[in-house]
Amino acid sequence: ETGVTQSPTHLIxxxxxxxxxxxxxxxxxxxxxxxxxxxGQGPQFIFQYYREEENGRGNFPPRFSGLxxxxxxxxxxVNALELDDSALYLCASSYRTENNEKLFFGxxxxxxxx
Amino acid sequence: xKEVEQDPxxxxxxxxxxxxxxxxxSNSASQSFFWYRQDCRKEPKxxxxxYSSGNEDGRFTAQLNxxxxxxxxxxxxxxxxxxATYLCVVNTGGNTGFQKLVFGTGTRLLVSP
Numbered sequence: 262e263t264g265v266t267q268s269p270t271h272l273i274x275x276x277x278x279x280x281x282x283x284x285x286x287x288x289x290x291x292x293x294x295x296x297x298x299x300x301g302q303g304p305q306f307i308f309q310y311y312r313e314e315e316n317g318r319g320n321f322p323p324r325f326s327g328l329x330x331x332x333x334x335x336x337x338x339v340n341a342l343e344l345d346d347s348a349l350y351l352c353a354s355s356y357r358t359e360n361n362e363k364l365f366f367g368x369x370x371x372x373x374x375x
Numbered sequence: 376x377k378e379v380e381q382d383p384x385x386x387x388x389x390x391x392x393x394x395x396x397x398x399x400x401s402n403s404a405s406q407s408f409f410w411y412r413q414d415c416r417k418e419p420k421x422x423x424x425x426y427s428s429g430n431e432d433g434r435f436t437a438q439l440n441x442x443x444x445x446x447x448x449x450x451x452x453x454x455x456x457x458x459a460t461y462l463c464v465v466n467t468g469g470n471t472g473f474q475k476l477v478f479g480t481g482t483r484l485l486v487s488p
Contacts (some may be wrong), residue, residue, distance in 0.1 A: 263418075294474065303379075303478030304419065317473055351418055355474065364474060366418035369430055 263287060265354050265367035273373045274342050282337040282370045284352030294364065295327060297350040304351055308333060335357040347374045376401055381463050381479035392453045398446040398463030398484045403412070408439055410448045411462040413481065419462055422448075455487045476477055 265286035274280050286293050290307035292311045296304035308351035324340040333354070339346055349371050353364040379384055381398045387396050400408075408425040425437040425446055436449040445483065460481040468475035 266483075292474070294476075296476075301383075301480070303480045304476075306475050306477065309473065309475070311473075317468065317475055318435075319475070324488065349416060364476065366420070368418050371416070 263365035263367065265352060265365050266351050267350075267367035267370050269370060270368070271371045271373075273375060275375050276342055276344060277342045278342050278374075279338065280342060280372065282339075282350050282352075282372070284335045284337070284354075284367055286327075286333045286335065286352075286354035287365050290354040290356045290365070291333055292355045293329055293333065294353045294355075295335070295337045296353065297321075297346075298349040298351060298369075300348070307337070318373050342374045347372060377479075378402060379396055379465050379479040380399045381432075383482060385483040385485050386394045388453050388484070388488055390453055390455060390488055392486075393449065394449075394453060394484065396448045396461055396463070396484075398448075398459070398479055400444050400446065400453075400463075400486055402467050403444060403466065405465045406469050407466040408446050409464040409466070409476075410435075410437055410446075411425065411464050411478070413460045413462055414432045415460075417460050419464075419478075422461070450484075453484075455486050458484055458486045 266285045273365040297309040298304040308318040340373045349369045352367045378458045410422040413418040413419045413423045427437045434451045438447045463482045469478040
């Protein structure tokens, strides 16, 4: 168990809708990253939050947005859902130090867009 | 060209076999390297970090060649429980604590009795 929990575990939406995915980081962790994993692919970096601010973003459009709260929980919001957004969404937390590189992944949210 | 490239497999091997996976990466400024293991539709789990000097953890040996931008993973005496997808991962976020992990597509391993 990594101590990182995600909700919901599964979700079905239709094209054009909006979705919010949630992540609760491991206690003491101040950094959270979100990844998208399409079927048959490796996880793709969406963005990272450190102390409630986005400090890095992958190649994803602005309709992918996020929040990190003072208690270090986090949300991923996706607007105007497209069929290609169907994927496993993974949250990973860590405690930022100069040399820390270990990420702890949650078990993910499987999103299906119909 | 993908930032991290792996042969997707599958690699079908019998129990007890030795199997090797390779991976190449394109960003020469990459700072750190890992192998993750992922079981079917579950979260990736860190298997081991990869160092230039090579490192071993039981039946698993990882190697990094910075000059060739090449990473390898060797599994000896394969077990049925080794069946999974092995993800080659490169941290391109620099050394300031920012971690941007770039994952390969993964290599699927199937170990049969």
